[in-house]
Amino acid sequence: MPPPDATPEVAASLGSARTSANPLLPLTVRGVCLQRSGRTLLDDVNFVLESRDIQVILGPNGAGKSLLLRVLHGLITPDQGTIDWGGRSPQLAQADLGMVLQRPVMLRRSVLANLTFALAHSRVPRQQRRQRALDALQRAELQDLAQQPAPRLSGGEAQRLAILRAWVQRPRVLFFDEPCANLDPRSTQKIEHLIREVHASGTQVILTTHDLTQARRLAGEVLFIANGRIQEQSAASTFFQSPASPEAAAYLEGQLLV
């Protein structure tokens, strides 16, 4: 369901109305291990993602959340284990996967050109790119900044542009790596609104956070990760009420996991 304020054209330009089943799901991860310079960073990670709810990978800093996203996306090949996107390897699925990095890099051109660049790489015909980009900017209330140089945006604006830039490519699955790290509450609110819109458009959202309150606001399902291991996978309501793993219980109580 697109949100009520979206006109049909805007919704269409951002790839909504994709109500059919997501061909990349279920995501099946089996026995994924990753070592770097003698340290085990991902330790026998196993899980299956089937739910169409927003998936939150929750855990303390250094737990391996960002690394896990990169492995799922195919940016990093694990030392062991397999990742299967509805029958496709990450490399084969990559054209349908998008990622909003924790520190998105703005191309050194205008806000609009950052979007048309992304559109050019998802096979959108040249004559449609500008209009699609403008529609997307309108949705995130960035239309007045269209001609501004993107590297000069504020942190919150840059993050919103990064989300749009990934979203206009109409990925089937969009990863968000700590999307609101270092942002003020107002920017966080705008970004969470945008993330919900992405999800409502039919794109599967998988995001990492260490922020419990953000996880409570967004999560449909929680994967709790600590020390490179998935400690628990539960529906959000269950997870926050009665976590099954002692690690998650400790994290929820605000104890420091080290």
Place this chain on the structure above:
Amino acid sequence: MDDFSESLRLTFHLLISLEPELVEIVTLSLWVSLSATALAAIVGLPMGAAVAVLRFPGRGALTALLNASMGLPPVVVGLAVYLLLSRAGPLGELGLLFTPQAMVIAQFLLITPIIAALARQTLADLDAQSREQLQVLNTRPARMVTALLWDGRFSLVTTVLAGFGRAIAEVGAVLIVGGNISGVTRVMTSTIALETSKGNLALALALGIILVTIALSVNLLVMSVQNAAARRYA
């Protein structure tokens, strides 16, 4: 001392009267070095960008080769082009030796490695910053090259400028392949060398002043363009 002040007087006379011979020499210098720089930029910038961005076997060796060839001595480049273009050489039939075109070729070969090596360095830094971002935007390697060339455009102006500076100031290569023929292949640097050896210091000094002025004004122009760009995209 009298000699020197006499030279200075003559120098300013030459500069103010815009002697046709002087104008011709300056024009040819600019034409040769600007042509060589334009060609070297067309070849060197994509070459440097490709080495910075693409991953292929032999990349490290190629980088080392590029960096080393920044220090090619102009006389050696001139000699190589001379051998290529001389009557008995493989390209002798073209009849290019002792023409301005030969000088363009020599300067092109001299500064292409400079532009490529400096561009590679600049874009390798930019690549390190933006590679993952471009990957998650599904950018193919060939498009990463062009994207980084465009994003690095303001820094690359300095790179091209370094190439131009080298070309306009060198004398060894143009002297060997051009021959310093009056009215045909005489440029500022080769004329300075010749007139100094003949003791005709006024013309040499006038040309020296013009050469330095051109170098300075090109640098100032580029710096102001860069500052404007930096304010916009820093």
